[in-house]
Amino acid sequence: MIIFLNCFVILCMFIIGSLFGSFFSLATYRLPRHQDIVATRSYCPKCKHRLEFLDLIPVLSYIIRGGKCKYCGDKISLRYFLLETINGFVFVGFYLIFGYTIKCLIVALIYAVIFVIIGSIIMSKNMTEEEKQEVKNESKLNKKAGVFVSELIVAMIMFTILIVSSIVINRNYNNTSVKNMLDAHAYSLLVKNVEVCLATNYDDLSSYTLQDTIDGNTYTITVNVTKLSDQDFSKEDLVKTIDAKVSYMYEGNIIEKNIKTLKGKVL
Ligand SMILES: [Zn+2]
Incomplete structure (x- = not known):
């Protein structure tokens, strides 16, 4: 494409x-x-x-x-x-x-x-x-x-349309790539947080925010590890599975993602 x-x-x-x-x-x-x-x-x-x-x-x-x-x-x-x-x-x-x-x-x-x-x-x-x-x-x-002159008018109109449309396309493309990066950063933060939670105290699920800078813009990512449901909790196999949520602000909208069944090892 x-x-x-x-x-x-x-x-x-x-x-x-x-x-x-x-x-x-x-x-x-x-x-x-x-x-x-x-x-x-x-x-x-x-x-x-x-x-x-x-x-x-x-x-x-x-x-x-x-x-x-x-x-x-x-x-x-x-x-x-x-x-x-x-x-x-x-x-x-x-x-x-x-x-x-x-x-x-x-x-x-x-x-x-x-x-x-x-x-x-x-x-x-x-x-x-x-x-x-x-x-x-x-x-x-x-x-x-x-x-x-006709040639110049046609060329100028085409040129302007092309440049303007390209700026719009570029903006959308950049937006998508920034969002993808934020998603990836937020997800890795979440995984880390869940790992920490699971390794320390399962009930002490934390939530914290941190700043992420992409292309000179600073975004705030909030990581919430919420106990949406307890599943497959088993001390025997030393693996816990919990649901977690990550959210961040992007262009005035709150982007929220629920990530189900993250597994972590109990230390
Ligand atoms: Zn002639």
């Missing part, structure tokens, strides 16, 4: 990364040309045909179309495919290094900003003289540069 979940998250991270990669290629192409990256949908740089939803699926669209524009048949630069694939792996890497954390989100966002800035500078060097002249003439008219 955990392996399946991990594979699913890694796949999601790859998709998110490739969506970012798709946005990166759009942003780094358009920003140096002072083109709008908000309202204008992706288009083929050659025939200027607007791309449909199916043409915008990162990595897959490129493979399905065989690296060619569906409308004019012109070769699509391998740059798009590489940016999408590489960023898919980069985001998987972020997940593997930082896990399900806010840190992962922050690192990915800083990476995205740096990538777009450096990418835009590099891409501006590749512009033809005509394009540069065009930008000079139009730069005063068109300076909008928002970031709400």
Whole structure:
């Protein structure tokens, strides 16, 4: 189950990364040309045909179309495919290094900003003289540069859902593991206490509390050895069996466990 979940998250991270990669290629192409990256949908740089939803699926669209524009048949630069694939792996890497954390989100966002800035500078060097002249003439008219592009919106929504859900999953997972540890600690305390009781005086069943610290949180465990029933008491075989109870507070709830028939040797 955990392996399946991990594979699913890694796949999601790859998709998110490739969506970012798709946005990166759009942003780094358009920003140096002072083109709008908000309202204008992706288009083929050659025939200027607007791309449909199916043409915008990162990595897959490129493979399905065989690296060619569906409308004019012109070769699509391998740059798009590489940016999408590489960023898919980069985001998987972020997940593997930082896990399900806010840190992962922050690192990915800083990476995205740096990538777009450096990418835009590099891409501006590749512009033809005509394009540069065009930008000079139009730069005063068109300076909008928002970031709400379809790819980015989808990636951001997926990313946020993933990080938030992961924090919830992690919390539950931690809660379960802390509870399991407390259970185990409480049980071993109980066994020790019962052993002491049985070894000294059976009627003097004690109850005591002690602090247990797990991950910096302190929990109070109360061990009660209660004589719920006398069973199989036999001086002959020197073994006593009693019922015992252990309780502790966890997240405002009292967790109680009855442990039946604990055996101890009479010394
Ligand atoms: Zn085309």
